[in-house]
Amino acid sequence: MNTMHEHPSLNEAVTEEQRDRAEAWLADAYADGRITEHEFDRRIGQVISAVTRRDLNLAFYGLVEVPRTSRALGVHPAYQPTNAVVARAGTQVGKGAAALGHFSGMFSSFFGPGLVFLLSPEGSYPRKESAKAFNFQLLSLISLIVSGVLAGPLPDPFEGVLPTIVTVVWFLGTVVGGAKAAQGDDWQNPATKIAKLQVLREK
16 A cells, blocks of 8 residues: 655644744735635634644645645645745735726726726625725715705805815725725725615625
8 A cells, every 4th residue: 555654844833934924825815816705714714723734734725736745745835935925926916906996996986996896706805895996986976966966055155065075085085995905904994884885795
């Protein structure tokens, strides 16, 4: 019977550096849309609770194909700094798409974010952020129309006050949302949070 014995290194304790790399690898995979939020939560829990290298390997089971010989030697992407660099490049793409979802609202209202939402993988960071952008842009458009109607009967000096306020809030919300998405932050726009408007699911 041809049995491959496990390499002793698999029983070695996980170092903090290895744990940090594993967490960063999974965060990059989630931001890039390669794993869903549910899968990310499950795997990150395995990384946090891992005691040995074998435990840490299990957090990547079915996600990363590691040759049998490499598994025997305890070699895994979580232990390789170069892989972290490659994965981080993928993360930048995910963050860029998420930021585009927000900034596209500057010239296309909710259409741009809606398009990014449709093109992004389910459960990915860009899809989640473009949903936020879509909801905010829709709320801003509705608010602008309502403010214009309400401002109609007002005297000349005050007629443009409400629409101006809505426009300023829209501009700031779009810029801040895009900047936060570019940084990979999970920022919730106060306007949509207060209005509780969620046409597209933000998860």
